[in-house]
Amino acid sequence: MMKDLNQDMMTCGVCVEPGTFALEARELPQEAPDGYRLVDIAAIGICGTDYHIFEGKHPFLDYPRVIGHELSGYLASGPDAGDLVVINPYVSCGTCRACRRGKPNCCTQIGVFGVHRDGGMCARLAVPEANLYPATGLTPEQAAMVEFLAIGAHAVARSQCGKGDQVLVTGAGPIGLGTALFARLAGAEVHLMDISRPRLETARDLFGFTQIHTPDETILTGDLSEGFDVVFDATGNVNAIEAGFPLIAHGGSSVLVSVVKDTVTFTDSEFHKREMRIIGSRNALKEDFDHVIASIRAGDIPTDAIASAVVPLAELPERFAGFVENRDHIIKVLVTP
Structure with missing residues (x-):
């Protein structure tokens, strides 16, 4: 649900350095830049990229980094406050040749939440409005699976x-x-x-x-x-x-x-x-996200079978290394803030 707008701080899941995952207090965003919306994070999927970050194998990452790019959340303010959305974590420049030709997924200046910039393993995130897709009919956990399926x-x-x-x-x-x-x-x-x-x-x-x-x-x-x-x-x-x-x-x-x-x-x-x-094949486009959302809504994707575990963020520091070690036996771990 939406967070208290008067709250000053939030807890974030941070890869401090290779092999170290910890919880840190960061300021809770109160205002979004122009063109962005504040989203109260509802669920976060852990993926192979996050495991590679933990292991120090990601070539494009600076530590410490708030991880998390498979995200769902609730719009934090405005007339549609409380609506569930899927977050497209690929932030494109909009001006390079790829973007101008309708291929923002391979933008030359692409920035991915949780990789090139701090991600969504936290209570609230500012996201470009164009990167938010309605998740009507989905649960927060299902909505957090959309990005990797896309x-x-x-x-x-x-x-x-x-x-x-x-x-x-x-x-x-x-x-x-x-x-x-x-x-x-x-x-x-x-x-x-x-x-x-x-x-x-x-x-x-x-x-x-x-x-x-x-x-x-x-x-x-x-x-x-x-x-x-x-x-x-x-x-x-x-x-x-x-x-x-x-x-x-x-x-x-x-x-x-x-x-x-x-x-x-x-x-x-x-x-x-x-x-x-x-x-x-790199990343995904809005039409791919739309296709996944519609397929989940229609019951064509067995999301219950995909979700291996749902874990509160507070438990993740103790369990993260175990998920990394046992990832061959895990499909998808979902985290709730």
Whole structure:
């Protein structure tokens, strides 16, 4: 619910330095800059980026940092005060070529809450009004899942996959699962691959993905002997990306959802004879957020299965390291301020 406007301070979840997560008191924002709205945070999702920040593996971050970019909240003032909203955490400049061409998700000056600037693991946050989307019909916890699911929805939109397509998603973590869910909604026949058998079994048991594989299996047999129409990579591993290229059918596409710092290589003759596309997929657009919100509202996304735990912020300093260590067995941890 909305916070007391007379309250002066709020508690924030801060990565002080690699390996140290703590609670700190910060001033509660009372006014928003022009074009911004104050939002009382309702729920925060923890994602792989937050784990990387904790581990000191994020290349674009200065410590200390208030983390949290998977966010929902209530508008803090105005005639629509109390309305639940989803926060798009990608703040674009609006003037670069990408922004002018309708691609703010790859803005040259993009700033992401919880990464390039302090995030939403706190009581209240000032957010550009254009980055707030109504979450009517969703719970606060569901609304906090929209951003990470929009990553997968955007990748599926970029791939243009649909009914009749054979699709492989490599990496059965949260982003891979979101990609697989929206590929299935688009009508594709979805296969999942991961090095972790427990992750694959979770995907099967909770989400009904029965066509699951480990990398050591031979899968290009029978109906798949000619390869997959689309291979999505959500592993963040250069070897997995390169191993996916030979699995792509002639005329097919590789969609790189994850990001690696390594140089990705492929054989040009194989690339050309397939007339293959390699597609980068970065962040998400408003239409992807809208698609996710509508899909959750329609009951097409099993959010109860996605939520592994809901934890009060006060408990997080004691539990954060444990979530990092056990993330292979966790889909999504949600935090409440």
